[in-house]
Amino acid sequence: MNQTNPADDARHKQDANAPVLEVEDLHVEFRTRDGVAKAVNGVSFDLRPGETLAILGESGSGKSVTAQAIMGILDTPPGYVTQGSVRFRGTDLLTLPEKERRRYRGEKISMIFQDALSSLNPVYSVGFQIGEMFRVHRGASRADAKKKAIELMDRVRIPAAHERVNDYPHQFSGGMRQRIMIAISLALDPDIIIADEPTTALDVTVQAQVMQLLADLQAESKMGLILITHDLGVVADVADKISVMYAGSLIEQAPIIPLYGSPAHPYTERLLAAIPRVDLKGQELYTIKGIPPNLTNIPTGCAFHPRCPYAQPICSEQVPPLQDVSEGRRSACHFWKETLDGSIQSR
């Protein structure tokens, strides 16, 4: 794999709208005692400056592992990237030596985690932890780092930042803690932020505030945002495009509005049908029957076929390729046309 392609470099310099991140055919597997779990199987996507990509999927669909592989923080062993590339402005991160790769973390690509309380070190004040970014990466003095920390706390709208800079993580509410995590990841003006279920641990009103904050910050700085979630509601307001994952594969990629309007994959369709709706109050909630596949033993053909109401013989025999449906839109279903226009029949 080429590390830096000169032609690529030139292209990136000319085109401000060129993708900052290109993930191509990424494969990750976990070698466990029970066998090899194929957690990510050929995921590809790209991200442009200022764009928000949502990666959607159930637990175990490989969305967090994808994020960890991009960041280079997979637990190895047991996790290994076996194939594919992750290019940041043309540089393949996967082939960089660890020492160089570390420079990208926090500086170019940073990450927000699900549980802000456990992601913050309990023995240091929040100001110290935000300031650490400037001290480690920029060699700032303690006093300067603290000043910057206060600025950042203001920027993520933490009230009375001056007084709270010396407080410890457990003295903040859940939403405020997540803001501190955001401040830390934002510290060095990264080009990309990966948010791994940033609002899952928060209650609904706080979720909305945190998502709004992320959207505002993104608008200010033109950074790319990868939002990993299983919450379709969170995605709807902020994402530009969505990638739906199932059993480690991308099964549908689409801009947000067409996807919500008319899904081109039965799994997406079922997911949307499972959202609780106010107008159906009192009725039993829709569920997708069956359970997600065991990653050490993914079904043949389309991984979704055992749970798919439209499954045909071909579905258990051939893996459906990710086919272009329309501009910027792809689906991995043998019957995407029929799913899209609603003419498909249940078994």
Place this chain on the structure above:
Amino acid sequence: MPEPSKTASPPQDVVAASLTLGVSGSAGGAPKPGEIGKPRSLWSDAWHDLRRNPTFIVSAVLIVFLIVVATFPGLFTSTDPKFCDLVSSNKGGAPGHPFGFDRQGCDIYSRVIYGARASVMVGILVTTGVVVIGGVIGALAAFYGGVVDSVLSRFVDVFFAIPLLLGAIVFLQAFPFRNIWTVVAAIMLLGWPQMSRIMRGSVISVKESDFVTAARALGASDLRILTRHILPNAIAPVIVVATISLGLFIVLEATLSFLGIGLPSSTVSWGGDINDAQSSLRSAPHVLLYPSVALSITVLAFMLLGDAVRDALDPKLR
């Protein structure tokens, strides 16, 4: 093998280190006295608890007193512990000599005072040494895991299998000379595996924390993650066990001196004096009594301190 003179430092420094709990607590912005304590960091929180714990106050006062005695024995007695007059052999208390005289006719009170130095020094030096050696090995084994862990842990097991007292006897016999450093080295050499195991377990549990992953995702190096993020969160159990073990190390030194292979007889030590006293136990029990009581109180003080620190650092035990 540890080089004793490198791990050694003046007793005052080590004492300061062992009381860092309090120092770091107040530096971290502990609540002003009188203000209703708003919980702060783990350490200042622990300090807040400790200050209100009578066990801690009693043991801390005792330990501070012991350290003063060990450092400036001249403040407490003007009698030379090595000035002995056989005329006074085994005599009871007399004016100026409250504890009486031992078999050689030396003043017991001044020997008890001067004996504190050997015990306190051995205890503190050994504890510092085992925390450093055991801590580093345990932390590295846990942090890197895999082959590193297997190799280091087997190495620890080898030392762990040697009985402490027996090993120390063999080790000391192998030396042509005896002084406080050989005793410290012998106990240290065999005492560190316990610290190493505790540190390893503690680091393994902290290593899995989300904040460690977060630190890595934000570009921290291995060294920084280990020293800045893992160690401060993993050190508490080690401090607790170290404080309790300090008492045990003092007992071990006394045992070795009692057996005649610890400190040389020219060094005034409680263990050596207890050994000397046993021959006249029935005729002059007071000769045995005072150094034994001094030893017991010292060990008790460190054990109490360890207990208090454990309670403060681990709220789950309350």
